[in-house]
Amino acid sequence: MTVSNSRILEVKNVSFTVKAPGGDLTILKDISLSLNENETLAIVGASGSGKTTLLGLLAGLEQPTGGDIWLAGEHLNRLDENERAKLRRRRVGFVFQSFHLLPSLTALENVMLALEIAGLDRARERSTEALNQVGLSARMAHYPRQLSGGEQQRVAIARAFAGDPAVLFADEPTGNLDRNTGESIARLLFELNREHGTALVLVTHDLNLARRCGRIEEIEDGQLITARAGDSGERFRLVDKN
DSSP states (O other): OOOOTTEEEEEEEEEEEEEETTEEEEEEEEEEEEEETTOEEEEEOOTTSSHHHHHHHHTTSSOOSEEEEEETTEEGGGSOHHHHHHHHHHHEEEEESSOOOOTTSOHHHHHHHHHHHTTOSOHHHHHHHHHHHTTOTTOTTOOGGGSOHHHHHHHHHHHHHHTOOSEEEEESTTTTSOHHHHHHHHHHHHHHHHHHTOEEEEEESOHHHHTTSSEEEEEETTEEEEEEETTSOOOOSSOOOO
16 A cells, blocks of 8 residues: 555554453454644544554554554554654654653653654753743753643653654643643643644543544544544534533
């Protein structure tokens, strides 16, 4: 299959099944979707619907048991674990619900470490610039324990964008934050995404957050059931409980 040069992500008939005591358990079934460069996509669904598992497959953290995935022009099915990790370091950024900062490193060092592992040059300069962009110029020497939850997520966002990724995967990025802090983090995430021209895949159960994306897919019982435009005001099958 030839993937369009403008496509950053292509998913064809992907399934994911795991072994369980009662027999095989199918978590995802026949998933197909695509994402162009600079496009934003939200994947919504209730807890246990398979959305986080899907994100892991899209990012090459797991291999599908059926179907094919292309990420940044690379056929993930044909890459081994080390090759997929190398691709992620070069082309992918992550923002998680849990901030995943190393407690023994300062904010600046947490961002620098990701760039150094990826083999990128000017790690200190780029990390400093990224932290300035998220409003933490005065907090670079602080350790995670000295930062609020919102500030820790700002460090995580700075780390994600510092390497200029082609695609950013965000898994419930406001899930551990109060409503007001979550709103400010959401604004920052989308502002930086526009500035960097990064494709974004956002996994969330929060429809207000999802509607900031250009497109929304809903997943239920491991299958995609809708494809809707963001900010459209259309009703969803999923009930927003926030």
